[in-house]
Amino acid sequence: MDFFPSALENLIDKFASLPGIGRKTAQRLAFFVISLSDNEAAEFASAITDAKETVVCCTICKNLTSGEICAVCVDTRRNSRVVCVVPDPKGVLAIERSHEFNGTYHVLHGVISPINNVGPDDIRIKELVARVSDGSIEEVIMATNPDTEGDTTARYISRLLQPFGVKVTRLAYGIPVGGSLEFVDDATLMRAIEGRMEM
């Protein structure tokens, strides 16, 4: 129902097209935006166009960057012979937060998911294979999410990389630090027992 002025309905539609935003939330956001000052609203609009225009994928690792090569790939102190494969830029952020990893990344921009019609060619797998094929990479660490799609993607890539003789590892499964044993689910506990380490 086009009850509100058409420009407002249009803005509500735009917000409602965002993932996880329903009609009611979209209304609330649109009302908030038109309650902003002219300046603030203009800044919001230009933030969208700016981000869209200036943010590109790093030519090496496909992470988001504003230059041609991202800050991680350009940093010579980092070990470019170890590549951590993450599903999306947020994965890079998560790994960086651990301050444990000094290698570089490869951002897949998705995971293989037949149910969502995402095949191996829809994500940046061939770019990873190209990076590995020139022989300068020693280890590929699969850091996809610990779910079915993440596992499938990791296993697919691992098989694809076998001919190149590169070492392929994946993040350890196990009990989360600070967690309580009684709340750990069975599958995680099983993996934690399988992967037990000597003390």
Added chain:
Amino acid sequence: MDFFPSALENLIDKFASLPGIGRKTAQRLAFFVISLSDNEAAEFASAITDAKETVVCCTICKNLTSGEICAVCVDTRRNSRVVCVVPDPKGVLAIERSHEFNGTYHVLHGVISPINNVGPDDIRIKELVARVSDGSIEEVIMATNPDTEGDTTARYISRLLQPFGVKVTRLAYGIPVGGSLEFVDDATLMRAIEGRMEM
């Protein structure tokens, strides 16, 4: 932490400034927006500026409109002698959905809320008083939300309008249609008994 390109961080900040949108959701929305096509992103940006530029308040009822006077106020088939006072444009939408009301509206754009630093002068109360003061209005129906702030606002306005001899009513409290008695809260049930009607 400015981990993402600055234009992207900026867009995330903008989304995070919207009501009810946290940092994680803002990230998700920003990533989605930059994954849109150039065209779609430009449309999103212009939807904001368009809405901000063309949507104004109706000079009579203060509802949002793209013209000077809104569709309801301009409609001569509607009874302009009965005015329904709602807290915001969504209130108009809700009342219109009932198909029960043929009068006009007055949109307050807020409710009196000392805790949020909103006083009577911060919402469109004096515009309502001005409308009533010229004597052309017979009844004012208070349709503020059934909560403390809504009640306070309704009572404040009702007292303010007393000198003009206009009839001031409010929406009936009671059990919601289709609800189940056992799930109706005590306060509502009390009001429903107080307001019981002859059959």
